[in-house]
Amino acid sequence: MARRRLSAFCALLLISACSVAAIAQSNNDVVFVLPFENTSNLKEYNWVGESFADALSELLSVPGLTVISSDERELIYQRLRLPLTVIPSRATTIKLGREARATLVIYGTYRVVPAQGENAPAELHGTARVIRVNEGRLAGEQLSDGRWASQQFDFGGPIKNLQAIQGRLAYQILYQRDKALSFSLNQFIDRATKVPPRAFESYVKGVLTADAEKKKAYLQNALREYARANAGAIYSQAAFELGQLYYQQRDWRRAAEYFSRLQRKDRHYTEAAFYAALAYWRTNDLARAIATLLPLTTETRLKSVYNNAGALSIQAARGETRAEERDRLLKQGLALLQRAAESAPEDPVVRFNYAYGLFLSGKYAEATEQLRPVITANPQDGEAFFLFAKALERIGKTDAASSADNEARRFLPAYARWQTEWQKSQATSQVPLRLYQDFNRFDYYDAMRDRLAQADVASADVRNLLAKARELYAAGRDDEALAELRRVFMIEPMNAEAYLLRGRIHQRRGDLDAAVSDLRTAIFWDGRLIDAHILLGRIFLERGDRAQAMAYAKNAIQIDPNNQEAIALQRQVETGIR
Numbered sequence: 001m002a003r004r005r006l007s008a009f010c011a012l013l014l015i016s017a018c019s020v021a022a023i024a025q026s027n028n029d030v031v032f033v034l035p036f037e038n039t040s041n042l043k044e045y046n047w048v049g050e051s052f053a054d055a056l057s058e059l060l061s062v063p064g065l066t067v068i069s070s071d072e073r074e075l076i077y078q079r080l081r082l083p084l085t086v087i088p089s090r091a092t093t094i095k096l097g098r099e100a101r102a103t104l105v106i107y108g109t110y111r112v113v114p115a116q117g118e119n120a121p122a123e124l125h126g127t128a129r130v131i132r133v134n135e136g137r138l139a140g141e142q143l144s145d146g147r148w149a150s151q152q153f154d155f156g157g158p159i160k161n162l163q164a165i166q167g168r169l170a171y172q173i174l175y176q177r178d179k180a181l182s183f184s185l186n187q188f189i190d191r192a193t194k195v196p197p198r199a200f201e202s203y204v205k206g207v208l209t210a211d212a213e214k215k216k217a218y219l220q221n222a223l224r225e226y227a228r229a230n231a232g233a234i235y236s237q238a239a240f241e242l243g244q245l246y247y248q249q250r251d252w253r254r255a256a257e258y259f260s261r262l263q264r265k266d267r268h269y270t271e272a273a274f275y276a277a278l279a280y281w282r283t284n285d286l287a288r289a290i291a292t293l294l295p296l297t298t299e300t301r302l303k304s305v306y307n308n309a310g311a312l313s314i315q316a317a318r319g320e321t322r323a324e325e326r327d328r329l330l331k332q333g334l335a336l337l338q339r340a341a342e343s344a345p346e347d348p349v350v351r352f353n354y355a356y357g358l359f360l361s362g363k364y365a366e367a368t369e370q371l372r373p374v375i376t377a378n379p380q381d382g383e384a385f386f387l388f389a390k391a392l393e394r395i396g397k398t399d400a401a402s403s404a405d406n407e408a409r410r411f412l413p414a415y416a417r418w419q420t421e422w423q424k425s426q427a428t429s430q431v432p433l434r435l436y437q438d439f440n441r442f443d444y445y446d447a448m449r450d451r452l453a454q455a456d457v458a459s460a461d462v463r464n465l466l467a468k469a470r471e472l473y474a475a476g477r478d479d480e481a482l483a484e485l486r487r488v489f490m491i492e493p494m495n496a497e498a499y500l501l502r503g504r505i506h507q508r509r510g511d512l513d514a515a516v517s518d519l520r521t522a523i524f525w526d527g528r529l530i531d532a533h534i535l536l537g538r539i540f541l542e543r544g545d546r547a548q549a550m551a552y553a554k555n556a557i558q559i560d561p562n563n564q565e566a567i568a569l570q571r572q573v574e575t576g577i578r
Contacts, residue, residue: 028066029065029103029104030065030067030101030102030103031057031065031066031068031103031105032096032100032106033057033067033068033105033106034053034073034096034107035049036048036108036110036128037049037087037107037110038110038111038112040111046208047205048112048124048159048162048204049110050204051162051200051204052108052110052166053070053073055166055170055192056169057069059167059191060174064178068100073100076096076099080095080099082096093105093107093131102133103132103133104131105130106131106173107131108126108129108153110127111124111125113125121159122159123156124159125155125156126154126156127153127154127155128152128153128169128173129150130151130176137150138150153176155169161197162200162201163195163197164193166192167189167190167192168185168192170188170192171189195235196225196226196229196230198221199222199226199235202221202222202225203238206221206222206238207241212249216242216245219238219242220238220242223238223239234262236262236268239258239272240259240262240268240271240272243258243275244275247275252282259273259276264299270299274293274305275439277292277293277308277309281435286315289312290312293309293312296309297336303340303343303350303436304436304439304440304443306336306343306350307336307340307349307353308435309333309336310340310354310357311353313332313336314330314333314334314337314357315433317329317333330361333357334354334357334358334361337350337357340353341354341370348373348377349434349436351373352370352387353434355370356387358370359387359390359391360428364392364395365391371384371391381411382412382413383412386431388408389401390422390428414430418431462491462492462495465488466495466497466498469501473501473504482502494525496522496523496526496532497526499532500518500519503518503519504535512539512542516536516539519539520532528559530556533555533559533566534553534565534566536552537549537551537556537573541569541572546573546576549569550574553573
């Protein structure tokens with residue numbers, strides 16, 4: 001496997017990003033963050049530059065922005081044949097941005113001032129800039145005299161506060177882009193500092209060192225520090241890197257152990273599960289290998305996942321003695337391999353496995369049709385010729401079977417053993433299934449982009465449906481509005497605005513229990529939806545529950561102290577006026 005890059009906050013920040021939807025702008029930018037350049041002579045702090053790229057990539061992953069991940073950055077460098085350690089010129093930076101199809105590129109420099117005794121810890125100071133790729137210039141603003149004033153972002157402080165510095169910088173960049181942010185700087189810094197500093201530093205150093213033993217020590221320390229500060233929780237990124245290390249060392253048991261610690265919410269879960277399955281397969285634990293891969297077949301559209309899950313199912317079926325379970329595994333394997341074949345009809349690996357599954361199912365003629373292009377692609381594929389010969393033999397094509405068998409003798413070193421088994425028991429237990437050994441990140445990110453594109457279409461549909469539902473509600477056509485909202489929930493069942501509007505309809509109809517339920521659900525999905533708080537306050541005031549009414553009034557004022565409806569509601573509650 002290629003050396004993986006740092007992604008320190010992936011799962012935690014992707015979850016928290018859902019709560020900052022107010023950052024979205026009508027024109028979505030694509031952001032590419034480069035490692036920052038260390039301009040001091042203290043090379044032991046080079047890891048800080050990489051950490052800026054990865055931390056900002058995650059912190060800026062909010063609605064309205066698409067951020068090129070650190071893993072994608074590595075692939076882009078490879079495509080341009082640039083070393084990962086290169087510090088690009090501005091021209092090369094723009095070239096990287098265009099290759100990534102980014103509209104904004106963030107880069108920066110920093111210097112470290114060494115510690116000057118116990119009372120003067122090491123300091124970090126630097127500057128970040130943003131390039132508008134399409135314009136080929138630094139981001140900024142037009143002055144009244146027509147000149148362009150570029151914007152730079154200065155940062156600094158004790159290096160022990162690195163994460164907070166990165167959180168503050170990310171906030172400044174976002175604020176410059178959209179000054180109507182609905183959350184505080186402190187809230188953003190809190191998101192940036194979820195990982196304990198010691199765990200964070202150990203993790204970064206572990207990822208960047210080339211020494212395997214040092215890497216192991218750093219990453220295990222990161223796991224311990226994180227667990228100590230988070231009630232035994234798993235630092236998923238450190239676990240992922242340790243899994244990679246053990247996998248490269250062919251320590252399959254430990255690799256599977258660490259890969260399996262990742263959960264679905266973790267960014268590298270798909271890749272970790274892919275390699276965990278291979279590690280289980282290497283230890284002949286087919287059941288766990290299949291169980292690990294199967295969930296991915298419904299969550300991703302990767303040929304390699306379909307192929308491996310299908311091939312492992314076929315291998316398990318071949319060794320299964322219970323007829324019912326054997327048939328189930330064969331059916332499962334064939335279905336998965338058919339999906340793989342549909343996504344990559346010319347792939348010889350998929351075709352070989354699919355052919356073998358058909359062969360074991362007694363569908364010999366179909367097996368030969370799958371094997372023909374495999375043999376055409378590689379006329380020296382002895383394994384394919386062997387299966388081809390046996391399938392032809394089973395459908396009575398003796399001459400063609402004899403010719404294929406001769407080719408198998410030429411190109412298959414294990415022909416004698418395979419043929420002996422076939423003659424004794426008509427079995428093919430030594431035929432190896434073909435698995436993809438490397439997780440293809442190019443394919444993965446392409447698949448993720450397709451899913452995001454589909455999500456964008458669905459989001460546009462939701463916006464249109466909500467707009468229509470609001471128009472119908474304003475016109476007093478509640479039944480038709482409810483019909484539109486039902487369509488919204490089918491696409492996006494967690495849409496807070498839809499629950500708010502349905503709550504309004506229930507309130508207008510006098511069904512206050514249903515209204516309260518919907519409004520509370522709206523707040524659950526979006527706690528800053530001020531109209532839901534105000535409406536709940538009014539309902540509870542109408543019911544005579546002044547304590548609940550006051551609680552919701554205070555919530556609304558906390559969200560927006562200048563909201564006149566919230567202020568009026570609080571006054572009504574205080575005076576007892578309904």
